Amino acid sequence: MSILIEPSAPVILIVDDSPLDRRVASSLLQSAIGAVIRTAANGREAVRLVKKDTPSLVLTDLLMPEMNGLELVQEMRALHPTLPIILMTAHGSEELAMQALRAGAASYVPKALLAEHLVLTVEHILTSARQERRRNRVFECLSRYQADFELDNDPTLVPHIIGHVQEKAHRMGLCDENDRIRLGVALEESLLNGLYHGNLELSSDLRQDGSNRFNELAEQRRNLAPYQDRRLHLSVQLDREALKFVIRDEGPGFDTSQVPDPTDPENLLKASGRGLMLIRMFMDEVKHNATGNQITLIKRVRPANY
Amino acid sequence: MKEVETGADPAGVDLDALARRLGGNRGLIGDLIAIFLEEGPKNLEAIQTGIRRKDSEMIRLAGHTLKGSLSYFGTKQAIGLASQIEKLGRENEFEAVKPFAAELNRLIGVISIDLQQWSDEPIPDVRGVSP
Numbered sequence: 001m002s003i004l005i006e007p008s009a010p011v012i013l014i015v016d017d018s019p020l021d022r023r024v025a026s027s028l029l030q031s032a033i034g035a036v037i038r039t040a041a042n043g044r045e046a047v048r049l050v051k052k053d054t055p056s057l058v059l060t061d062l063l064m065p066e067m068n069g070l071e072l073v074q075e076m077r078a079l080h081p082t083l084p085i086i087l088m089t090a091h092g093s094e095e096l097a098m099q100a101l102r103a104g105a106a107s108y109v110p111k112a113l114l115a116e117h118l119v120l121t122v123e124h125i126l127t128s129a130r131q132e133r134r135r136n137r138v139f140e141c142l143s144r145y146q147a148d149f150e151l152d153n154d155p156t157l158v159p160h161i162i163g164h165v166q167e168k169a170h171r172m173g174l175c176d177e178n179d180r181i182r183l184g185v186a187l188e189e190s191l192l193n194g195l196y197h198g199n200l201e202l203s204s205d206l207r208q209d210g211s212n213r214f215n216e217l218a219e220q221r222r223n224l225a226p227y228q229d230r231r232l233h234l235s236v237q238l239d240r241e242a243l244k245f246v247i248r249d250e251g252p253g254f255d256t257s258q259v260p261d262p263t264d265p266e267n268l269l270k271a272s273g274r275g276l277m278l279i280r281m282f283m284d285e286v287k288h289n290a291t292g293n294q295i296t297l298i299k300r301v302r303p304a305n306y
Numbered sequence: 307m308k309e310v311e312t313g314a315d316p317a318g319v320d321l322d323a324l325a326r327r328l329g330g331n332r333g334l335i336g337d338l339i340a341i342f343l344e345e346g347p348k349n350l351e352a353i354q355t356g357i358r359r360k361d362s363e364m365i366r367l368a369g370h371t372l373k374g375s376l377s378y379f380g381t382k383q384a385i386g387l388a389s390q391i392e393k394l395g396r397e398n399e400f401e402a403v404k405p406f407a408a409e410l411n412r413l414i415g416v417i418s419i420d421l422q423q424w425s426d427e428p429i430p431d432v433r434g435v436s437p
Contacts, residue, residue: 017367019341020375027334063370065363090374092392111374115327 010126011036011053015046015072016061021088024114025059032119033126043067047075050083057126058085059118062093062100069093070100077104084129086121088114139171149234153199153222155192161234162187165245169238174301182282183243183299189275190247190295191232198249198293199230242284243299253292319420320380327378339425342375346414349375353391353407357400365395365403372410379421384413 012035016022022039029035038055040046044067046058058076062069073085087108089097097108106125109117145168151157162184169175175183196202196214200221206214221227230250237244259276280286285298321335328334349368356364369392376384387410394403 018371018374019345020338020378023337023341024328024334024378027331027337031331063367065367090370091389092370092373112377115329 009034009036010056011038012122013038013040013046013049013055013058014060015040015043015058015064015069016088017041017064018061021061021111021114025088025118028114028118029059029122033123035122043069043072043075046072047079050076050079054080054083056084057122057129058083059088059122060085061088061090062096063090068096070096070103073100073103073105082129082132084125086125136171139168140173142172143240145172145236145238147236149236151191151195151232151234153195153218153227153230153232155195155218158188158191158195162191165236165238168236169243172238174238174240174243175299179299186279186282186297186299187245189279190245190297191234193275194232194247194249194251194293194295197254198251199232200227201251240301242301243297245297246294247297248289248294251293253289256288256290256292259288318381318383319417319424321424323380324378336425338378339421342379343418343421343425345375346372346418350407350411350414353395353403353410356395357403357407360398360400362395362398362400365400366392367395369393369395372414376414376417379417381413381417384410384417387413 010033012029014022014025014029014037016025016039026037026039030037038049038053040049042064043060046060047067049055050058058072060069060072067075069087073087076083076085081104084106085100085104087097087100087105088111089108090111101108106128107121109121149161151161165187166180166184169183170177170180196218197204200218202214202218202221206217232250233246233248235244235246259273276286279295279297282299283297284300285296287296288294324335324338325332349372352368353365353372356362356368369388369390373385373388373392376388387406390406391403391410394406
């Protein structure tokens, strides 16, 4: 007799060294949501199966021989960062469970409550994962994204704006994980440079003396004319050709001829100009305007990125 | 239908509780009994091997697995012993684990006879309990 499998039936990999727990979890998920079940007796076997055929979700025990549940979560995060993993917890595995949740597991179900909670938890996580995949597909269809930000001189906003831009670029498939990180570094250096040295006119030398003078003065000037009225402008344009960022402050600018030469390794050893060095190394093109209060960063999209 | 009372059974097997826990899925209960009858002795053997080899991880894992398996059948005394073996294994107490392993071995023998009988008889009826 042949069994017809619905194409939409979720494939769930159950990882547990206890055949009883595997049998119970399989039975619950097969009967309630028609899941196609694969099983593995430990993390190592699970990794082999996932490499051959990626499931919709992994449901794993924690205490297992060869590779435990925490190690499995860590391995899966590297192999398939978006593959949801649910833990099955029992007395004696609480600490491992906490670490696995911190490492990226999506949820957990106590083994003693499998019958009550497993199906609902799996359904909830599968729905979330499906929605996430749809959102990603929508972003992959987005061919151009443009936005303009106008910030006051609050440095705490900078990481959030960068995170927003990084996520857009990553979801649009315009940068891989490594470029995403390097993009974050370049944007942070550029925005904080414009904020502190441009708008607030603070010298880097204030940071060198080991005192807190730099931060104290920054805080004062944020509420003092003429600095307090100055704004930091960020224009973002993301498309399949390039990622382009224009950052402009309202300060007096600086002498751009003093920018360190990024091709000279000697400059890597100098304390000053480190930010601009990083920006130039991580971006394909960096331009200043004549006044020195605006910087344009361009990162070309490599074809393999989308 | 045979009534099962925890405590009345010397091994403490409570299939009523298991039937309630699994929504009265008779086929599944039968499968679990069959799996336990096959796997229980393997885990007991793993504990003995772990003691001989002074392999604390082997003792700990086998104790942990037995604890989980026994919890399906509500056998509190045996669960306590498996839990103690898991703890002593973790603490490298190879001598101290021996009497617990011997007692668990005896108790699982009794439980297995009970479960064998139950698998030959009707599983408790728990109609009305939603799956």
